[in-house]
Amino acid sequence: MSQSAANGAALSVGDERVVDIGTIAHGGHFIAHADGRTLFVRHAITGERARVRVTEVSSKVVRADAIEILEASPDRVPAPCPWAHPGGCGGCDFQHIALAAQRELKARVLTDALRRFGRLGHAQVEALGIEVRELPGHPDGLHWRTRMRWATASDGRTGLRAHRSHEIIPVDRCLIAAVGVDVPDTAPVPKVLHTVRDRQWRLGSEDFWQVHAALPEALVDTVVEFAQPQPGQSWWDLYAGGGLFAAFLGEAVGATGRVDAVESSAHGIRVARRALHDLPQVRLHTSDVEAWIDATDHDAPDGIVLDPPRAGAGPAVVSAIAAAEVPTIVYVACDPVALARDIALFAQRGYRVAALRAFDAFPMTHHLETVAVLRLSGE
Ligand SMILES: C[S@@+](CC[C@H](N)C(=O)[O-])C[C@H]1O[C@@H](n2cnc3c(N)ncnc32)[C@H](O)[C@@H]1O
Numbered sequence: 583m584s585q586s587a588a589n590g591a592a593l594s595v596g597d598e599r600v601v602d603i604g605t606i607a608h609g610g611h612f613i614a615h616a617d618g619r620t621l622f623v624r625h626a627i628t629g630e631r632a633r634v635r636v637t638e639v640s641s642k643v644v645r646a647d648a649i650e651i652l653e654a655s656p657d658r659v660p661a662p663c664p665w666a667h668p669g670g671c672g673g674c675d676f677q678h679i680a681l682a683a684q685r686e687l688k689a690r691v692l693t694d695a696l697r698r699f700g701r702l703g704h705a706q707v708e709a710l711g712i713e714v715r716e717l718p719g720h721p722d723g724l725h726w727r728t729r730m731r732w733a734t735a736s737d738g739r740t741g742l743r744a745h746r747s748h749e750i751i752p753v754d755r756c757l758i759a760a761v762g763v764d765v766p767d768t769a770p771v772p773k774v775l776h777t778v779r780d781r782q783w784r785l786g787s788e789d790f791w792q793v794h795a796a797l798p799e800a801l802v803d804t805v806v807e808f809a810q811p812q813p814g815q816s817w818w819d820l821y822a823g824g825g826l827f828a829a830f831l832g833e834a835v836g837a838t839g840r841v842d843a844v845e846s847s848a849h850g851i852r853v854a855r856r857a858l859h860d861l862p863q864v865r866l867h868t869s870d871v872e873a874w875i876d877a878t879d880h881d882a883p884d885g886i887v888l889d890p891p892r893a894g895a896g897p898a899v900v901s902a903i904a905a906a907e908v909p910t911i912v913y914v915a916c917d918p919v920a921l922a923r924d925i926a927l928f929a930q931r932g933y934r935v936a937a938l939r940a941f942d943a944f945p946m947t948h949h950l951e952t953v954a955v956l957r958l959s960g961e
Contacts, residue, residue, distance in 0.1 A: 592619075595636050598634065599616040599617070600632070600652065601616050603627060603632055608691055608695065608948075609948060610624065611623060611624055614626070616634075622644065623646045623647070623648055625678060629655050630651055630653055631652045632649075632651050632653075633650035633652065634646040657683035659678060661677035663946075666678070669744065675948045685715075685716065692712055692940055692952060693707055695921070696918075700921075700925040702925070706934075710938045714942050716942050718796045720795075723946050724946070725758065725759065727760060727763070727794065733750045753766075758946050776791060778802055783856075785824065788849060789849055792951075793943075797941065797951060800941055801914060801941075802830050804953045805830070806834065809885055811835050811884075812835070813834070813838060813839060815834075817841045817886065818842045818887070819841060819843040822843035822844055822845040822850065823854075825866070828854065828864045831864075841864045842865050842867060843865070843866050844867045845866070845867070851868045872902060875899070875902040882908055884908070885908055886910070887914065892920060894917065894921065904931035904932075910956070911933065911957075913925075913953070915953075932959045933957065935956055937954070938952060939953050
């Protein structure tokens, strides 16, 4: 026991406590309480009793790792990866949880986010029938990651980083990585060809692409199903990356329609220009989204697809979009809390969530991908 615990003082790094593990919080942590503080615990599962060791203390948060499980959850399984343990690789949070239970936990996080930050009522959330769907290809939750960022220490050692740390753990094989990128390799990766439906993208390692092999196709299918783009219509694809959604919106609206794809990275636009060269109805704009919407007096489109980075679109972009009174907005999100916050902002402008689909695009981690379609009330 550390000195601080013996004195009854505030919790300190290294202190150990036996706690009951409560509900999951966003970020792959589970809530527990000790010494009047709320603890965010990794390597645990709701319902367990565990000995935890404090890893970080600040005025806002106490983080801890479960180091001994005294009463195990029925959802606990042996981690497939030997590097997934307290103090080990920081890449995966859920290796110790059965895959079906991982998806239920992600559904709970999404549900809580929609209630707390999206301000949706119980009945509204129930009506959305939230579940997190398994993606095809990897029923064991392994070998799905098509790109990796291996780290190299100053002494040349390679590996992956520990949780919230620059320390490099000497991981020699990553089990969630696809065969071919699963062993340390810090050499520049040659350009890789990705095919979605029958269209191809040629991408370098710095170009954005969804990391789960099956996710681009699942997202395209869902976006097109939710958007229902029709020949002759006009759509915006905001935060367009290499033009994944713009391509299939462009095919659907046809030569008489128009898609404006907006992306701040010139790299992304170059990728899109090559992949979508046969779709002159797709106009590519290298620009910040907010600046592009503000810059010109655009005609309001029939619909908007937006796929912002982790922080979400935020108040300025939401109000710029909402001002156009577009009937349909399809929102692709990798962060449920950022999505929920933006849903609350859209709700102030008359939009309601009509349908939502979530995917387990990052098995063994707490991450998930969600697509929501928002419609202007009365549409
Ligand atoms: C989550 S990715 C989506 C890419 C694309 N929709 C896809 O699925 O391949 C977000 C993209 O937004 C771009 N981005 C980030 N901030 C931006 C901004 N303020 N304005 C325009 N694009 C931005 C990033 O470069 C990145 O390509």
